[in-house]
Amino acid sequence: MDGEELTEQETALYDRQIRVWGANAQRRLTKSHILVSGIKGTVAEFCKNIVLAGVGSVTLMDDSLVNEEALNANFLIPPDENAYRGKTVAEICCDSLKDFNPMVLVSVEKGDLSARSTEFFEKFDVVVIGYGSLATKKAVNEKCRKLSKRVAFYTVDCRDSCGEIFVDLQDYKYTKVPCMMLQFCMSILTSLLWNFQQKKLEEKVECELNFPSFQEAVSVPWKPIPRRTAKLYFAMRVIEVFEENEGRKHGQCSLLDLPTVLEIKKKLCEANTVSESHVPDSLLERLITGTIEFPPACAIVGGILAQEVIKAVSGKGEPLNNFFYYDAQDGKGVMENISNSFTS
Amino acid sequence: MDTQQQQQQQSSIQGAKVLMVGAGGIGCELLKTLALSGFQDIHIIDMDTIEVSNLNRQFLFRRSHVGQSKAKVARDAVLKFRPHINIRSYHANVKNPEFDVDFFKQFDVVLNGLDNLDARRHVNRLCLAADVPLVESGTTGFLGQVTVHVKGKTECYECQTKPAPKTYPVCTITSTPTKFVHCIVWAKDLLFAKLFGDKNQDNDLNVRANNAASSSKETEDVFERAEDEDIDQYGRKIYDHVFGYNIEAALSNEETWKNRTRPRPIYSKEVLPESLSQQNGTTQNCSATDDDSTVSAMPLLGLKNPQELWGLTQNSLVFIEALKLFFAKRKKEIGHLTFDKDDQLAVEFVTAAANIRAESFGIPLHSLFEAKGIAGNIVHAVATTNAIVAGLIVIEAIKVLKKDADKYRMTYCLEHPSRKMLLMPVEPFEPNPACYVCSKTPLVLEVNTQKSKLRDLVDKIVTAKLGMNLPLIMHGASLLYEVGDDLDDIMVANYNANLEKSLSELPSPVINGSILTVEDLQQELSCKINVKHREEFDEEKEPEGMVLSGWTQSPATNGESASTSNNENEKAVDVTESSSGPEMASKKRRLSETQPENDKKETENVESDDDEIMEIENPVMVSKKKKRVE
Numbered sequence: 001m002d003g004e005e006l007t008e009q010e011t012a013l014y015d016r017q018i019r020v021w022g023a024n025a026q027r028r029l030t031k032s033h034i035l036v037s038g039i040k041g042t043v044a045e046f047c048k049n050i051v052l053a054g055v056g057s058v059t060l061m062d063d064s065l066v067n068e069e070a071l072n073a074n075f076l077i078p079p080d081e082n083a084y085r086g087k088t089v090a091e092i093c094c095d096s097l098k099d100f101n102p103m104v105l106v107s108v109e110k111g112d113l114s115a116r117s118t119e120f121f122e123k124f125d126v127v128v129i130g131y132g133s134l135a136t137k138k139a140v141n142e143k144c145r146k147l148s149k150r151v152a153f154y155t156v157d158c159r160d161s162c163g164e165i166f167v168d169l170q171d172y173k174y175t176k177v178p179c180m181m182l183q184f185c186m187s188i189l190t191s192l193l194w195n196f197q198q199k200k201l202e203e204k205v206e207c208e209l210n211f212p213s214f215q216e217a218v219s220v221p222w223k224p225i226p227r228r229t230a231k232l233y234f235a236m237r238v239i240e241v242f243e244e245n246e247g248r249k250h251g252q253c254s255l256l257d258l259p260t261v262l263e264i265k266k267k268l269c270e271a272n273t274v275s276e277s278h279v280p281d282s283l284l285e286r287l288i289t290g291t292i293e294f295p296p297a298c299a300i301v302g303g304i305l306a307q308e309v310i311k312a313v314s315g316k317g318e319p320l321n322n323f324f325y326y327d328a329q330d331g332k333g334v335m336e337n338i339s340n341s342f343t344s
Numbered sequence: 345m346d347t348q349q350q351q352q353q354q355s356s357i358q359g360a361k362v363l364m365v366g367a368g369g370i371g372c373e374l375l376k377t378l379a380l381s382g383f384q385d386i387h388i389i390d391m392d393t394i395e396v397s398n399l400n401r402q403f404l405f406r407r408s409h410v411g412q413s414k415a416k417v418a419r420d421a422v423l424k425f426r427p428h429i430n431i432r433s434y435h436a437n438v439k440n441p442e443f444d445v446d447f448f449k450q451f452d453v454v455l456n457g458l459d460n461l462d463a464r465r466h467v468n469r470l471c472l473a474a475d476v477p478l479v480e481s482g483t484t485g486f487l488g489q490v491t492v493h494v495k496g497k498t499e500c501y502e503c504q505t506k507p508a509p510k511t512y513p514v515c516t517i518t519s520t521p522t523k524f525v526h527c528i529v530w531a532k533d534l535l536f537a538k539l540f541g542d543k544n545q546d547n548d549l550n551v552r553a554n555n556a557a558s559s560s561k562e563t564e565d566v567f568e569r570a571e572d573e574d575i576d577q578y579g580r581k582i583y584d585h586v587f588g589y590n591i592e593a594a595l596s597n598e599e600t601w602k603n604r605t606r607p608r609p610i611y612s613k614e615v616l617p618e619s620l621s622q623q624n625g626t627t628q629n630c631s632a633t634d635d636d637s638t639v640s641a642m643p644l645l646g647l648k649n650p651q652e653l654w655g656l657t658q659n660s661l662v663f664i665e666a667l668k669l670f671f672a673k674r675k676k677e678i679g680h681l682t683f684d685k686d687d688q689l690a691v692e693f694v695t696a697a698a699n700i701r702a703e704s705f706g707i708p709l710h711s712l713f714e715a716k717g718i719a720g721n722i723v724h725a726v727a728t729t730n731a732i733v734a735g736l737i738v739i740e741a742i743k744v745l746k747k748d749a750d751k752y753r754m755t756y757c758l759e760h761p762s763r764k765m766l767l768m769p770v771e772p773f774e775p776n777p778a779c780y781v782c783s784k785t786p787l788v789l790e791v792n793t794q795k796s797k798l799r800d801l802v803d804k805i806v807t808a809k810l811g812m813n814l815p816l817i818m819h820g821a822s823l824l825y826e827v828g829d830d831l832d833d834i835m836v837a838n839y840n841a842n843l844e845k846s847l848s849e850l851p852s853p854v855i856n857g858s859i860l861t862v863e864d865l866q867q868e869l870s871c872k873i874n875v876k877h878r879e880e881f882d883e884e885k886e887p888e889g890m891v892l893s894g895w896t897q898s899p900a901t902n903g904e905s906a907s908t909s910n911n912e913n914e915k916a917v918d919v920t921e922s923s924s925g926p927e928m929a930s931k932k933r934r935l936s937e938t939q940p941e942n943d944k945k946e947t948e949n950v951e952s953d954d955d956e957i958m959e960i961e962n963p964v965m966v967s968k969k970k971k972r973v974e
Contacts, residue, residue: 299732
């Protein structure tokens, strides 16, 4: 037992999902604190999902003012200019999210995420950075890793109809039902059977994973990385460098920047001794011209991210290790494991 | 996509007229994503009203909306962030005659977010008849799938057999249960129904394996409660009868127990020795309100946690207490009640009864939470899978509108990566030439034409298996049966008379070799059935005395038999909430054989054995897939 029981209200509300992940996992969820920075379509979806799931609290950070562009793909912002004028994205989204589940504490934190001290992050169990700059992602990840308490760290980025999720759970212990049995359980598709199986098996396997830091994961030499790895990994690294070099905010680019981006790609490929075909030009072009998020991709990536956070908080289920890529063009959603283990 | 292509895409989206069927788990997410993606003309049908248990994922609804129409509230909620689009909501059953082929014809694409096989088949047929593309979907827990169905180009929804609703053999339920679900069915469909349901309904409760000679009149009286019979006493009497006496009677038949574990009779005096009115005279102390539909036994017994496992004593206390409360507080409803998973007292009673029976038969007991899930056929559901599936549906819908046939995909959403993929796209299959729905292949029915009646054919085959709503049955030029509003009394009488006749005795005798035409005008579906006479049927394996076959998987299948006979080993679950999951993926004909890119090759070689996922649909009871257990 993990402490207080769920209230009657919680049991009734969360009945259907308790049948998926169990009452213990639900209890842990209700005590968890999530920090979310950078809110656009995908992160709005993510927030909706975790609020519905019944986390303890969600702290939102996004001081950008609401404008027409912010309305795209973000259903948390009602299109009433009188209502949103002068307000920040975080403020408006906060009000909408509270509505989805009054049992979750949703609040706004103002200011610059990268300027926060290490201690600031100790309040949270999970930190999610949406659309962050390379520098911010590195800095925050480092701070999280300094803490003695393990803070789960995620980044998410959606451009055009593609998405990238990065996961860092440091040294992570979790339980899972052995794969064979699990695939079978999948084939049953009923909660009761899930419960039956869980009861019968009682042989959950204890596992452990070691995640590389963000810094390490994005600096892995390209050459040893397997050929069939998602091209998006490399493309996103090129764009990260571009935006950092040019001092651009996330998504602040256009077709005019293509030559510069291709130059960076060329340099990176040379430095990594791989051919330029390693990163398709067409993909880069898509990513820098597609500045508006594609709502279906937001729903998909936001959904996957929420599932990951729920797993990490509950300690149940095998986590993504350590990147996830989605591309609506080929319809695939793939997990990639990228770390320095390739070179060892 | 360049700017011009993007503009064209936006234009197809903006001009499209879309029909959504279902405004529940998938529906809410889908409506939201459609609106955000630029769709401007959306119609949505849903017959349900909002319940509290929906709120963990159907995020367009609030607590204050409980009881209101899902379609209507979903519409209002989405208009809040996209006020200028057109959404038309219908609080109705999609099977209603108003939603005929002409209705479907007005749409460019139909998107299903349903939770039962019956409705899905119905919509499938109407889409075929109207020649409108259909995007189907389903989710359960972390699993989900999206499929595209375009007439003539891809399989229709019914080209691959879906497990049909099954029932357990009566004797398993009444005499020889081996699983907890058997006890639930007994408690719910027999005991609960006998005590609180329609008294005129047939009930197998007292059927014993050897049809004991004891007078049925005697046993009938047991269940009737005399006007001022003490509730405690009555409760114990029932308890003793079903858990004690009936078990002893069953034990008297040695044959039955030769190779089975013998049950043990349980009597109330051994489990609850003190008089109950002393132990918890709480019912008597309750305020004398006659009607209280929220009354519950658990709190009165100090039981708080629905996930807790109760022992025999506690279950027995709940049994008696719940029974007492029905009579004390809900007297008016007795004789009219059907089991409802949201009826707390009914759930308590059924749980207790099932557990006591389980104890008797040496079957592991279950908590109220678990029992409720089984009895109520509850499907577990979370918001994230629905959101992901909704995104996938919109992506396929856009491809359909652009007529990008090469890009149509079936997409599976998995909990564990298969070849690194959590989202796995697969090319759709070509239509199954042996599909009786879209390819008009005749079926074969094996039946004893002298014993089986037309009524059996109508109920078990035409309605249940073929999924026809308003059937019409012809033998040559002779109209044997039809349903409709425009029939005159003579015709109706004639058809009713026909129902009671055996097939070979019909005005136009149906015998070996006869060919029947069965049609549903609303679904615009017509099929032929070749009748083969067979004398004997296996009581256990073919309890219905009829075997329908002929619509088969394609020859390349390596999946399980597609036989539609009542195969004990194939079972299914009623999906009451969110929709069901992925289908049996078998190695079959793919839509296009060319593989221009390396990428394509990867998806086409997806091993179906990896992800053996069965679609689960609307059946009577829960079960397990026998072949993989252990």
